[in-house]
Amino acid sequence: MTDDRYIIARLREEIPTFECIPGCHDCCGPVTTSSEEMSRLPVKSDAEHEAALNEFNCVHLGPKGCEVYGERPLICRLFGTTPKMACPNGCRPEQMVEAEVENQVHQFIARTRQVLV
Structure with a gap:
């Protein structure tokens, strides 16, 4: 596993999940x-x-929502899990993402070549 793959996998595990409002x-x-x-x-x-x-x-948003939800990028996983990127509908996990994990995601984004999804 490449370093970036390892980092992505580790960060994914540390970002809490929650239920969005259907639709x-x-x-x-x-x-x-x-x-x-x-x-x-x-x-x-x-x-x-x-x-x-x-x-x-x-481009991966379909009629029933995210068509790549299981593989969605780190930035998408952060939405709603941190006060800096709060859900506009008030949805959130029981425990918000740790500040250090959020910082690590932003550091990963800053140091990698980014492409438009």
Whole structure:
């Protein structure tokens, strides 16, 4: 496992999960992610990317929500788990993400090449 894969796996385990409101996608706008995380997602066409961007949505947002939820990038996993990226509908895990883990995610994002999802 590459260093980045290991870091991604470790951070994923440390970010708490919670239930979103069914049908909500308020946090599912276009985001950037590392090339490593992007390589785990289905390839979308330029037309699909353009259509999603025109709606300010993520290209992996489908009619029933996130189509790559299990592989969603770290930045998506942080939404709703930290006061800095609070859910606009008040959803949250029982325990918010530890500040150190949040900082490690942001450090990972800052040091890796980011691509638009």
